[in-house]
Amino acid sequence: MLPDLTWNHGYSIHGESKGPCGKVRTALGHHALPRYPRGFWRSLFPTTKNLFSPQSLSWALGYNSSLAVHSMEDGMLLYVCAHTVVIHDVLGSRQYHLQGHANAVSCLCVSEDRRWVATADQGPDPLVIVWDAFSGIPVRTIFGSHTGSGVCAIAISQDAKCLVTISAGMVQRVCVWRWTYPDESPVCDVELSPQFGFQDFVIFNPQNPNEFVSNSKTQVIFYLWTGEPAPSTDPPLLSRQTFGSAVGHFTQSAFHFNATQALTGTSAGKVVVWDVERKRGLAKEPQGRLHGMKATKLVPMQEESLTVLMALESCIVTGDVRGQVKFYNGHLQLLACYDHSGAGPIRSISFSKAPADPPGASSTSSQPFTARNFILSTSGATVLRVVTDGTDFEKVMEEAKKAVTAIACHPRQAWLAMGSHCGLLKVWDYQQHQLLMSRIFPNAGIQCLSYDPAGSFLAAGFTDGTVHVLDAISLLLCCEVFRFSRGPITHIHFSHDSEYLATADEKYAVTVYKRVLQNERRCWEHLAGLHSHYKPIRSILFGIQLDGSEPRLLSLGEDRQLIEYDLSSSSKDQLVVLHRHRVEQAAVPLCLAWYPQFSTESFILTANSCYKMKLYNATTKMCRKTLLGPTYGSPLEKMQILPKSAAQPQKHYLAYITKDKVGLQIMPIDGNPHKSSAFICHPDGASDLAVSYDARCIFTAGGSDRTVLKWEVNLNALEAAASLGGEDLVPFYRLLEGGQDGEFFRELEDYFYYVQLHSYGIDMPETRQVSKYIPLEEIPSVMRAMGFYPSEEEQMCNIKFSEYVDTGEQVTKINLGDFIKLYINHRPAFGLSMKTIQRAFQVLGYDNENGDKVTDRGDLLSLLQCRGDQPLAGNKHCVQISQDIRL
Incomplete structure (x- = not known):
């Protein structure tokens, strides 16, 4: 108790306090807190790489300056x-x-x-x-x-x-x-x-x-x-009347080294002195126990707010909003001052470790004032090292003060560009861990970044809607600042030949810039813009025409529209739309990428809010496959195909971020959950993703946490994890309730075999030659019999074109194994939630006498048969299944 x-x-x-008192005990046993020589960390920490994780954290840029x-x-x-x-x-x-x-x-x-x-x-x-x-x-x-x-x-x-x-x-x-x-x-x-x-x-x-x-x-x-x-x-x-002057807000407190007093710093530049409140008639309390503390003095120290207050050996140390560090004796008399006014408000002061006492030295002996070197951190994300035997101080780190929302990897060098909302742009060598170049844009924050394919230019989109095209090395402007967007730039990309530069902004507009020559220098000028979406744009993507080398441009929005633009027909101030296609019925598309060329057919890959990934024919935009994507707490927010690796040139991999995780996916995608992995990268939300040119590293930006993390990729570990998950249909059986030996699987087999019999005729008297397949037309019936009711927009029967490009023939039947894969990939990732059902009744139902939303069984059946997808109303098997609904 x-x-x-x-x-x-x-x-x-x-x-x-209850419990025994004694030496400190840990998992390492009893210890007496020994002192260790300098550099002890370097010898104890493991130096070998993580061989068992598909991605492992290898470097962190930035820090939490609060x-x-x-x-x-x-x-x-x-x-x-x-x-x-x-x-x-x-x-x-x-x-x-x-x-x-x-x-x-x-x-x-x-x-x-x-x-x-x-x-x-x-x-x-x-x-x-x-x-x-x-x-x-x-x-x-x-x-x-x-x-x-x-x-x-x-x-x-x-x-x-x-x-x-x-x-x-x-x-x-x-x-x-x-x-x-x-x-x-x-x-x-x-x-x-x-x-x-x-x-x-x-x-x-x-x-x-x-x-x-x-x-x-x-x-x-x-x-x-x-x-x-x-x-x-x-x-x-403690109020203003206590001392007759303004106290201000308390900031930090510390115990005085005289054993009875305590101190508290305030935002008014004062220090409150607390002392023991003793009982009347007692000169000294028994056992030195406190019976209360009382504010006895308010000492004005300076005009600036005190942000740090601490006791160090025989000194009181303060830090303030002006960057000053001051040392006082026990009577709060100034001993020394170190002024770093350019650093900003001080967040913390940390002194170097105290040297070991020489043999025979007494810890209570009086020593002259000698301050140890210390580390100074500011609320402006700057860290300084201060040498107290002189006036020298060196800047150890200077990081972003605000959210880091933009990162981009150089296409040919080990360089990473990082941009933040405070206007800080940094280019970092991620192999040598060195800062190469930095620049401050004081008027607006950086929202997105992109290198051109040759690595000569770096395009930056800002929160004020401007676009800057910079030299990749010097970070100087290469042409005029573009001001054609009315809202913050959210996406920016170059075409494969750098002929075009495209941006998307928060006002749902896509803007295109075209390359020109000015004074024998390569530059870009504004071509046209278009408010092509009516909800936020999630991705813009350049590609290459299948029958040539001309660039093509696509955009994907939360309005479920995949739009392709006709760049060749576009002219000054007129951006032509080539094709609009609705890619989702209920889910919201979130990101877009070109699918690697595994066959003669080309695909566009999308991921949506229902944890599904879809393949669309690059020309017709027909949905060819729906696949279960990674299910790690939140849907995919951004994804990027890794460049071909020199070690594994025949394989392809996908890097992605969810709300708070970074992951890898083995391609081709088939819905096997063991082919993907994910690790927590930014718990408060990841804002951007970048992949190194050699596919060895993935970088994630944390947005509000003001950090960028570097993850080393281990593709062999990812392949090993996929192999341990089982081959062929084993991973998919495990996704069924009860597995291959469960009741659900047996019920699925029964429905499958019933459809086989039905397709050959129930009343056939002669011996049937039943195959292992069922016609594609029966797929929706079996799906609905299993409790999954896909709409006609699901287009599950589009697998009939899966071999058409290669063989010229359509697929007309499906076996049980492929049907299980189809069921796993199309059904809701986490089943039908009660929230979804309640939302449906809010739309379809009416209020009963208790105020609950209800509907009649007959009305519901009528809606299912007559008001839903029309092919459903004419399918007698589906009607029979609908009549078996238990309300």
Whole structure:
């Protein structure tokens, strides 16, 4: 049972801690937190590649600038990228990744000796993980710590034995964990009243692991989780009248090294000093226990807002919105100041690890002021290394301040272009891990990027609707800035010969630019634009005419229209539409790609919101196949065919992103789920996808998490996983309820054989020569008998043209194995949901006396037979099946 916790007058929580006290215990056994030599990380982390994963994270660009950056040792940083914690060896140009969270990491802390790293997240099934930073091994995972909300603040005690977490819910919960013990519950916890504000910062007392402090913008709370419970009273508010001047919002708190006081920084540039409130008549409290803290002073430090406040050995350190770092003694008298005004507001300060004490040295001996080198991170996503024995500071990282929504790979070099909404454009060498060139566009954000096929130009679409064509090396403009779109540019692409450049924008318009020569320089000029869609455009795609080398252009929109444009007939200010085709009936198409040439017939590949992928004839736009796509939590958002690999030139693969995952798919696509894989890349949403020219790497952009991740591709592992899933029909049998030995499969066989008998005549007296096939015309009947009711728009019988291009003959029959594949690929990926049925009754039904939507059985049958697809009304087998419906 958890101990009782109560409030007292001095912002403190008291409770009794149960459980043995002793040395810290972990999965690695007892330890005394030893010090390790510099470079220990480099020798412990594994250097071999992951041989068993189809794609593995190899590098992370950018970081979460709302969280702290920690200095593990000189040249070694620790920070958060989306759901991954990165240990970055800046000097050795290497990264080590701590992966275990499924949600974006919301907070982290590091032990004093840099041995232990604790991380927590927010989202579904939040986790708290404690890592051994020297090996990257998670030594403790706490499940269900703050279910439903996650963690917004975390701290680790000076002796590294205890953790404190604060939930991110409306009613916050504070928990203390002895993470080295196997207990599944915290040693004590308490719920905070909403009147104390949202507590988003917490820190332990370095001199007493049983004390910690947290603060919101308006309240500071002190906690003591040992001793006897104290009487419960409401803590007073700290207001303007307390000191007769404006206090401002609280930012961070710290315990003073004098063992009785605590400090809190404010947005008004002041520091609140807290001290122990003692009982009357007692000069000294028994056992030094606190009976409350009281605000005793408000010390004006400066005019600028304080963003960081911390105690370091014998100094108080502050950081502010101007980029200044100041050191004070115990009486808050200024000792030193480091001004980095160009860096922006300071988010965190992390000092290099304290050197080991020399033999015979006393930890209490007075030492002159000597500050250690420190790492400075700003809210503007800049990380600086400051050397305190001089005025030198170096910029370690400068990343995007806002969402990263655009990435593009150079078609011939190991270069990656990245654009963000803050206008930052960077070109990065992803083999050498070096920045090649960067440029800031201050007036608008970059929304999309594309290299031309030769790699000489880089086209950028901006949020203000402008289009820039830049030199790929210098990033300088090659021609005028185009301003022909009324909304942000969402897609931009070059044709295969760079003759055309096409864009799509948020106003549902497609704009085309044509190449011209100006002053003997290659350039582009505006040709024409057209509002061809009435819903958002999901993809634009250039291709090559089948009977020549002329480019062709297609666009796909959420209005379910696949539109091809006649570029050769288009003229100035007139973009001609060659063909419009409706590609979906109920689902929403999401992305588009050219299907590799596996036969003499050419196809266009689409993916929709119902987890289906469809193949359309590139000329007639007839749907030739419907296939089950990857089903990893959300449909495909973008996809790209990998270039042919030198190691496997005869095989083709598809890279894709869903809402939060990146994956690979073996081609040709047949609906086999074992031919695809996916991993979480950006829990808050992936915004873009790019593939390296040599098919060895996939890059994903995280949008709001401001990061880009590099994934190394291991196609052999993907092929091995597909082989382990079974061959031929084995993977499809497993997708049937009960498998091949289940009742569903036997029922399917019975219907299949009944149709065989029916096609040869039920009343035939002579011996039948029954084959293994049924006519294609009977496919809808068997499907509906199995509980799947495809509409005529499903065009399931189009498989009769599957061999026409190669043989000139139509397929007229289908066997059981192919029928099972057809059923698996066409039926709803997750069955018919209750939500879908309720929506149908909202349309078809009427209100009864209870206010529920209902319909008569006869009316429903009439709708199915007369108002649905007309061929259904004339099919006697379907009518018979419809009459067997149980309402």
